[in-house]
Amino acid sequence: MNPKHLKYSENHEWVRDDGGAYVVGITEYAAEQLGDITYVELPQVGEGFAQDDEAATVESVKAASEVYSPVGGTVVAINEALDEHPELINKGPYEQGWMFKLEDVDVAEFHSLMDATAYDKFLKEL
């Protein structure tokens, strides 16, 4: 199911601790619900978010939806490959489909998120 080393939000984002920096993307479930992704609007490097702030937009053939930052922080990198190839999110939501990287993250916020077991259970109850 969902990778064990990630944390998950109820809005179907994932976060990976990359040793001080935190990488964010959307989950396989979210990508599947959206279907073929056709456009991704990413934040700017240097932009700051509080937890659950609107940070990006993902458009698919069917719909457009917001991505909320699962933890607060400052954007230090974005996945520019998504500009030309938004379908990378469908192909590998946990790898090449990552969206942005945050620093200045409150570790307590990160730990408050669901682990893979809790997220799998959360999905089953939807």
Place this chain on the structure above:
Amino acid sequence: MRYTPLYKDHLGRGAKMMTFHGWCMPLQFSGIINEHLHTRSKVSLFDCSHMGEFLLKGAKAIRAFESMVFNDMICLKVGRCRYTSILDVCGGIIDDVITMRLSEDELFVVTNSGPCERVSRTLYRVCMAQDLSPTLSKIDVQGPLSRDLMLKVGFRDIEPLKYFTVCRTRWRDAGIVVSRGGYTGELGYEIFVPNALAVPLWKELLAREDAAPAGLGARDTLRLEMGYTLYGQDVDESHTTLEAGMGRFIDWDSDFHAKEFLLMQRQMGRYKIRTGIQTCDRRAPRTGHEVFYEGKPVGVVTSGSFGPSVGRGIGMAYVPLELSAPGTRLTVGPKDLEVETVEFPFYKNGSCRA
């Protein structure tokens, strides 16, 4: 919920299902963009059994039908198809339909699933039309390789069919109707087949190389790229046929019950017209988005999506006639997405007339 004879076969092929006007239909099989591109390059099969089919018999019935639609039906030649709309007395669109002259005496009318019951009542009352929908399935074969596929499966009679013509033929000893046309902009055929033969025919077509099933998702992006309307979303009774941008199809020499009203509307020239809009990147206008001109609300988007074959966001919106000329700059939606008005179709390389 209503199910087509192909429902179980769709499930077996892993289709994601959706509800469409009370029907359980496939939304997608392998993915919308994949199915879309496959239709533009090879050949796709669409289950359209939710649509309605009616048979009008005799000159009297055809004349009565003509009084409700905006173009000539009596002179429609045997073997030809014609696009038209059934109108209310104020020119509102009760349904947009394809009519097919099967013989001197018979007019076959293909309707949308949405308004089917109302259309059924109207056609019965006005023209004593026979509703064949419960007995017929409809399979659309669409794509540049569709003629090859039809010939491989043994439909030899279809070879001479030109764009928007129709013939009667047989498959496994059952009488069927095949027309050349469709809703994708590609070379294609619509097969009207008795329900009992729908599954064997569908399987036989899909067993061939290059053929793949496609769902309503791809059907929607394909038709949008061609600027074709979706009934119930882009056109309905609240829009006249002029507003729907069908003015060029109206036969003003024909006498139909909405003619006076439409002439008046045309003369006044103050109405909103369905207009193509496109973005300059992959962002897309969306159904329901408000349209703004110089910051003021002027209309609404009725369809919008990323167009996989045009590589940008495209849509249809109702805007005042004076803003509908190509090249007008508008914004849509809560994020002021910039769009430009353009002529239909968005996609110009379709093989439908090949």
